[in-house]
Amino acid sequence: MMAKFQRFGGAMFTPVVFFVFSGIIVGLTSVFTNPAIVGGLADQGTIWYTVWKVIDAGGWTVFNNMEVLFVIGLPLGLANKAKERASLEAFVIYMTFNNFVNQILQMFGKNFGVDINSTAQTSGLKVIAGVKTLDTGVIGAILIAGIVVWLHNRYFSVKLPDWLGVFQGSAYVAMLGFFLMLPIALLFVWIWPVFQHSILQMQYFMVKSGNFGVFTYIFLEKALLPLGLHHFIYAPFQYGPAVIEGGTTLYWVKHISQFAASTKPLIKLFPEGGFAMQGMSNIFGIPGIALAFYSTAIPKNRKKLLALIIPGVLTAALAGITEPFDYTFLFIAPALFFVHAFLAACLATTMYAFGVTGDMAAGLIDITAKNYIPMWANHWQIYVIQWIIGIIFIGIYFVVFRFLILKFDFKTPGRSEDEMVNMFTKDDFKNKNKKSGKATKTAADPFRTAAGAYINLLGGADNIASVNNCFTRLRLTINNPELIANCKNKLATF
Incomplete structure (x- = not known):
């Protein structure tokens, strides 16, 4: 079960990777169309304003279609075979679901307390790929994608009678999905409006929980990383309605311009931003840890260690990628990793208590584009406070980690007598903790066996230049026809 959770977490990255760049674009366009920053250039009707508005529209592509991205992206990581087909099936079935919901609401919406014609932001409705439907967010998209992956893995390879061959594969999965989506759409129309109300209540509770809520969120998001379960912590907050x-x-990103223009404290404009500050430990925690590594290393190893940790610190601070440090802790001294998680939570909570908030879940490049540049004119004071707190925490990280490393003689990089200095990766950590188990036997796939035989008869895989097909014919381009079994001297017949 744990392996399945980890695999799901990894699949989440497929659509998420697009968000960082798109967020930077939206942040920059907000800056370059803000009159307080660029003056008269930002007046409507100028070429400057027009160009940046066009760029802004492109930047919103990802955010306006998050549900579709998750529906298409998750099968790429979760399907056991024919992943591209699974993604296409997921899109078709997801849009079938949305069309069912649309028609049910048009005919019976009032019975469920939903007005399909409402244009209010609080209506609980959204237009997805041209279809007005319930706004189920990425939760609905992930659920439907999960159902499709299950259908695909179970039924994609089912062999139908030859006369029904046109309905095999993706067509068969889509047919099953079609009939399954009808009761699921009815269920969503009945339950989701109630769920949306419950979400509003939960949102209120989480925001009102203040510092305790932020501490708990940041600690769990960091502490669950080695289990691959941290995705289940941050995803509902960053991309869902938690x-x-x-x-x-x-x-x-929707309110960047509004927040930038306001002189109200950011903590009042966006109190929910405390749940998007896990990037602070990347910028201020990792440098403190690196200093502790360096100061506790054997002097003869420090030069090599410096060449190792400087790129790691820059990668963590600028891009938010902390794997070399995280898995070095887990490999050498897991206790240090949980100290890191605790200090990361303390760091973010302290900043939040002093009024720091925003979208700060990644690295310095992303944070600068989406926070510092657009917000600086009216909110620079809070960022000065943020950096003062951050620099103090670099010192706290250094003192705590140095003390623990020396106290318990943890063999962090550079502390071994040999001259080999290295950090560790996720694969190193997995291999260290891999438990021996009995080899599992997998049943032979008759279709794979037959395909292998055909490939051998065709002269091997290297003899096949390209493969194409329609519903009834397989078309091959062969490099050397003479290598085809039983075809020598019969090329004309072939």
Whole structure:
């Protein structure tokens, strides 16, 4: 079961990777169309304003279609075979679901307390790929994608009678999905409006829990990383409705211009931003840890260690990628990793208590584009406070880690007598903790066996230049026809 959770967490990255760049674009366009920053250039009707508005429209592509991205992206990581077909099936079945919901609401919406014609932001409705439907967010998208992956893995390879061959594969999965989506659409129309109301209540509770809620969120997000379960912590907050409708990422980019123009404290404008500050430990925690590594290393190893940790610190601070440090802890001294998680939670909570908030879940490049540049004119004071707290925590990290490393003689990089200095990766950690088990036997796939035989008869895989097909014919381009079994001197017949 744990392996399945980890695999799901990894699949989440497929659509998420697009968000960082799109967020930077939206943040920059907000800056370059803000009259307080660029003056008269930002007046409507100027070429400057027009160009940046066009760029802004492109930047919103990802955020306006998050549900579709998750529906298409998750099968790429979860399907056991024919992943591309699984993604296409997921899109078709997801849009079938949305069309069912649309028609049910048009005919019976009032019975469920939903007005399909409402244009209010609080209506609980959204237009997805041209279809007005319930706004189920990425939760609905992930659920439907999960159902499709299950159908695909179970039924994609089912062999139908030859006369029904046109309905095999993706067509068969889509047919099953079609009939399954009808009761699921009815279920969603009945339950989701109630769920949306419950979400609003939960959002209120999470925001009102203040510092305790932020501490718990940051600690769990960091502490669950080695189990691959941290995705289940941050995803509902950043991309779902756990603390604000649409998630912290989408809400922030939608309101960048409004927040930038306001002189009200950011903590009042966006109190939900405390649940998007896990990036602070990347910028201020990792440098303190690196200093502790360096100061506790054997002097003869420090030069090599410096060449190792400087790129790691820059990668963590600028891009938010902390794997070399995280898995070095887990490999050498897991206790240090949980100290890191505790200090990361303390760091973010302290900043939040002093009024720091925003979309700060990644690295310095992303944070600068979406926070510092657009917000600086009216909110620079809070960022000065943030960096003062951050620099103090670099010192706290250094003192705590140095003390623990020396106290318990943890063999962090550079502390071994040999001259080999290295950090560790996720694969190193997995291999260290891999338990021996009995080899599992997998049943032979008759279709794979037959395919292998055909490939051999065709002269091997290297003899096949290209493969194409329609429903009834397989078309091959062969490099050397003479290598085809039983075809020598019969090329004309072939």
